[in-house]
Amino acid sequence: MTRSDLVDLLAERFAQLTHRDAELAVKTILDALSEALESGHRVEIRGFGSFSVSHRPARIGRNPRSGEQVVVPEKRMPHFKPGKSLRLLVDQSTEGTIDAPLDAAS
Template sequence: MTKSELVAQLALRFPQLVLKDADFAVKTMLDAMSDALANGHRIEIRGFGSFGLNRRPSRVGRNPKSGEKVLVPEKFVPHFKPGKELRERVDGRAGEPLKQSNEPDSDEDDDV
């Protein structure tokens, strides 16, 4: 799901929101979450999951062209950990095969 699809879904679920307002709500929420992570805070949404930061220590890497050693500095990367309810909801589909939108359903009989 893309951000524009999320905006459209929000506008469908709440008819009192015009598309412009739904877009503003999604952008505001994502900006607030990005700002919180950038400031080193953790975000927890009960039942959905939590966003935090993982530290990647500095290391010695290699330039693939020259083979020269390069010091790669430490950095922090965002990390998502799904909550129990989300894990259980996703796991409920564990036995079902994933459907590709461009492939025909395997349940249909061919008339050929």
């Protein structure tokens, strides 16, 4: 699902919201989430999951093409941990589909 799909779904589901209002609501929520993570805060949405910032220390990596050592700087990365109810919901919805072929067209 893309951002525009989410906006369309909200506008359809809630008749009192115009498409523009739904778009503003989605933008506001995502902006607030981004700002909180940028500030280093943790965001928890009960029943869905939590967003946090993880720290990756600096390390020595290798250039795969030349094999030369490269210094990889430290960085902060967003991290999502799904809540228990979301994990169970996804797990139940995928039961029996693991053996399905990856490319159904062939």
